[in-house]
Amino acid sequence: MTATSFHLTRSSPALSLGLVVALGVLLAVVIVSVLYGAADIGAATVWAALFSYDGSTEHLIIRTLRVPRALVAVLVGGSLAVAGAVMQGVTRNPMADPGLLGIEAGAALAVVAAVHFQGISSLAVYTWFALAGAALAAVVVYALGSAGRGGITPLKLTVSGAALTALLSSLTTGILLLDRRTLDEVCFWLAGSVAGRDLGLMLQALPLICVGLLGALLLGRKVTTLSLGEDVARGLGQRTAWVRAAAALVVVLLAGGAVALAGPVGFVGLVIPHAVRFFVGVNYRWILPYSALAGAIFLVLADVAGRLILRPQELPVGVMTALVGGPFFVYLVRWKVRR
């Protein structure tokens, strides 16, 4: 047995170093994201916009469009990836993802309904409706998935999630068909986009996402144990009901916060934890922080790609993640799901 083997609580130098490297990569892609856009703005101007702001149009673009956009992508990507990882660990279901299980659709429907029925037009109140919608959808999908004999199984949970997503999305579409004004307001948001978010909205979602991330990291070790199965975890002295409740709260905060910011962005929570597991193994103490960074990197890159592919047009980032996530989903169904 070598000293570099990592296990329950000993930290591995290689994995710690990897986190620092990932942080560096994240910084690099954020810089790329701020540099590239519809308007050609040189690196020197970007630097000046950040550190000696003069109010010119170019500086304004950097400060109010590009920087918030990159930061939103960081927050949303990190949140969704961590939410997905927590869900996969707690439910022992490789297909768990806030998008696939209907939690993002719940948040989205709540926001659209709020805009339609209450005539709420400021993005700022999205957050609270998104959270409530996410929580409600989480409760419903869990109840549906565990109804009937045999308790909660990956297959039942996935099917319930798909059904719930379909139902909620068609309700959302229904509202939008009835009401063009709502459609105009939320159209781009609904496709999942990190563009045009102001700092105010970000500041509102930020504390929720931070609490969610912190909670997730604290839960890491417990999620690893719970991923051995309910009976084993309880036999080891874990109060699994509490861990599950805390995990659900974390997922709702992260997924709700992410949807409030960017609309429903699919597949990040599905793809990233699997990719991360490939490199760091099955210990959630490592999976969670790596997922946060990798999710952020992935979404920033997806957003940059969405801007470049059809220039000068832009593809919403949700479309980009679906392009990557769809094939990956098929791969998972084909190879990874054991019933």
Added chain:
Amino acid sequence: MGEICTERLTLAYDERAVVAGLDIVIPTGRVTALVGPNGCGKSTLLRGLARLLKPRGGSAYLDGRSIWRMPTRELARQLGILPQAPVAPEGLTVRDLVAQGRYPYHGWLNRWSEADEEAVARALDITGMVDLAHRPVDALSGGQRQRAWIAMALAQETKVLLLDEPTTYLDMHHQLEVLHLLRRLNREEGRTVVLVVHNLNHAARYSDHVVALSDGKVVAAGTPQEVVTSEVLREVFGVEAHILSDPDTGVPLCIPYALCENSNVRAPSMDSFAAPHTGHIHV
């Protein structure tokens, strides 16, 4: 220390009681074998003893204290359970699995200690898993996998060990290996061991106490000689068997040779064939 007993323990899933008003005493510092047909409630009872299943009535006791009154972590330091057919997450290494056995010794802040390291190394050593420690559990054979899980339970360092079918899926050699291991843990370290086994000859040979369950009730309990008899086999398993005495040790050996007429016990798959002419319907 490590005395387990139950008082009017009633365990149920949904509405149906699987075990009703059960009183049993598991002898301290001994190996107890739990035997009985499929679906008679062995796993259910074990889960009830380990606090994995909340009783509908009554309680189980460890050293005179109701297990439901004990702090979760404390119980987990005294009583370990290996559920039937556990499944490890894909990619988890043996070593990481065994290290999970130290969970009850860690709060929010404790660091990994020398004691943890020793317990894990010892568990790997006793189960002969040292060479496989870095292999993923899902890439092992059934027998190796079973030993990995047992190693996890050993790392928990509990004075009571409950194991649900630890020898199922193993070949003859590895079955004996596991049974020897359990008896050694009992003889050398005084641990109380309760295991569910289907092989009655193993139960007779490797345990001090045998409990035969049928339909959630204790039909017989006592030494192997007292429990492994043709009457009990007929009543519990619905088989006719010769009972011999092992020439070396004198423990009973059973050789089943026929199914009883009018047996209450029937293989589930036969139910659909229960032809009308037998005239016997068991519900």
